[in-house]
Amino acid sequence: MWKDKLCHKNFAYRSYYVNFSSHLLNTWNANLLFPNSPNIWPSQDFSRLLDMVKAFGFTCFEYWLVPDLFEPEALENKGKFRAFASTMQDVTNLAHKKGLQVKYALAPNCIGHDWYFACPGISKDKELILKLWRHWAKLLNQTDIVGIFPGDPGGCNRNGCDHNTFIDLTLELTDITLQENPRAIIDIGTWGTPFSGWGNDMCDVQDWDGSWEGLTNGVKEINVAGCHIWNGTPDRAKVAMSDFIKRLPEFPKNAVVGINLGFSPDADATVGGDAREYVREIARLRRISSWDYSVCEGELVVYPHWRLPRIFSRRREELAAAPYYGTMSYTMSPKLSHLCMYAAGQAAINPDRDPDEVSSEFFGLVFGDEHKQLGELFEAFEVVKGWGYYPRRNWSNQQAHNAYLKIIEHLEAADTTSCKLPLFPSPEQYRKDLLWFARIFSELSGQNPDRDRIEKQYWNKTLEIYDHIPMSADQRAHESAQRFANIFANSSECASWL
Numbered sequence: 001m002w003k004d005k006l007c008h009k010n011f012a013y014r015s016y017y018v019n020f021s022s023h024l025l026n027t028w029n030a031n032l033l034f035p036n037s038p039n040i041w042p043s044q045d046f047s048r049l050l051d052m053v054k055a056f057g058f059t060c061f062e063y064w065l066v067p068d069l070f071e072p073e074a075l076e077n078k079g080k081f082r083a084f085a086s087t088m089q090d091v092t093n094l095a096h097k098k099g100l101q102v103k104y105a106l107a108p109n110c111i112g113h114d115w116y117f118a119c120p121g122i123s124k125d126k127e128l129i130l131k132l133w134r135h136w137a138k139l140l141n142q143t144d145i146v147g148i149f150p151g152d153p154g155g156c157n158r159n160g161c162d163h164n165t166f167i168d169l170t171l172e173l174t175d176i177t178l179q180e181n182p183r184a185i186i187d188i189g190t191w192g193t194p195f196s197g198w199g200n201d202m203c204d205v206q207d208w209d210g211s212w213e214g215l216t217n218g219v220k221e222i223n224v225a226g227c228h229i230w231n232g233t234p235d236r237a238k239v240a241m242s243d244f245i246k247r248l249p250e251f252p253k254n255a256v257v258g259i260n261l262g263f264s265p266d267a268d269a270t271v272g273g274d275a276r277e278y279v280r281e282i283a284r285l286r287r288i289s290s291w292d293y294s295v296c297e298g299e300l301v302v303y304p305h306w307r308l309p310r311i312f313s314r315r316r317e318e319l320a321a322a323p324y325y326g327t328m329s330y331t332m333s334p335k336l337s338h339l340c341m342y343a344a345g346q347a348a349i350n351p352d353r354d355p356d357e358v359s360s361e362f363f364g365l366v367f368g369d370e371h372k373q374l375g376e377l378f379e380a381f382e383v384v385k386g387w388g389y390y391p392r393r394n395w396s397n398q399q400a401h402n403a404y405l406k407i408i409e410h411l412e413a414a415d416t417t418s419c420k421l422p423l424f425p426s427p428e429q430y431r432k433d434l435l436w437f438a439r440i441f442s443e444l445s446g447q448n449p450d451r452d453r454i455e456k457q458y459w460n461k462t463l464e465i466y467d468h469i470p471m472s473a474d475q476r477a478h479e480s481a482q483r484f485a486n487i488f489a490n491s492s493e494c495a496s497w498l
Ligand SMILES: [Zn+2]
Pocket: 118, 119, 120, 121, 122, 156, 157, 158, 159, 160, 161
């Protein structure tokens, strides 16, 4: 249980984070933003998800209160805004009945479907941020943990804003949260501008107006090679962290700081440099929680990931650095990404376990001991050169192809009636989805795949929702289908995040 004193039982707090933002919707994700469109999950679906989350070993269900919900119209509490609040109130009650906590995280500066980066230095922007914050804090006042994170997207470095602006704002938002929801634990995120780089500091876009469109168009015009949205440097992190640590005593004693080993979504030290010295210092003052964004799964191409060794090694390295109280693991495909999320739950409980054993254990539990070999074979899915791709081994097309054929054999023979995990959707649906992927991966790794047809097939199976809803400000859905169709097409496939 959360207590007012510092508690450093390793990873006692384990959060399962679903990102259902408008740019990451797909068949295996929840649509809570667009009524009368596909993939809407009623509360009963969340109830089943929560049973699975708990069985995997997590203690908390987490979601992003996405920018689509953080806009002036939300204050009227009608239509989709009201429906969202009502669903999440139900989900929170259900979670509590099941013994789970609930957290929402929010980047206060990012407003609306078009992702406007509001500036706390502009009085009408600041007023809107505070109003919206109070509005949601009041409606969702049963939430256990409220995350305030700098921005991704969001954050501000216009008009002289820097990390101290964010710290001031976070203190103000903490007060508002506690007025509306006195039991809430505040979780302060360290990812993004101004701590580690996001927004127009990636490149200097002249006269940027704070709009996402203006930012991305400006970057295209500058056309700087290697210029991407995460450009934090160790020097920058040092200045920001030094000021943050000085002011940390101003936050509630039971606050949590979300920080990993290097301000990186990959949970390593690739973006803001080595964060271990800050992590240790912060752990002396407040509880710390790690976070992954792309360890279990990245963005863009959805498929059955196999990232188990890295999931376990992240946790071991974190505990070697500092007494971590919590961890957070992300998915954008909660109805598909069962293996990695099961592994993430188990890794937080015992990071010293053998990941290969956990992989086999999972398939034994789901399909029976005679199909435990799937645990080894599924590594063949880890061939998509996207975000968070750090393969343990390289597969030739032929080796991977052979593995897919064996996976198909197992899955065709598997009986799900004795599944020992409360999977959502049903184990049978999960088996069918895995078979779909195995068959199509076998085609992609075979001779002369019809990539145009596969691209359409992937779109229809995975991303069809975008035929019914407005495209997100981040318009990568079509790129996702193209990339999927080009798996095994060549070895120089770009691993860019954008
Ligand atoms: Zn600003």
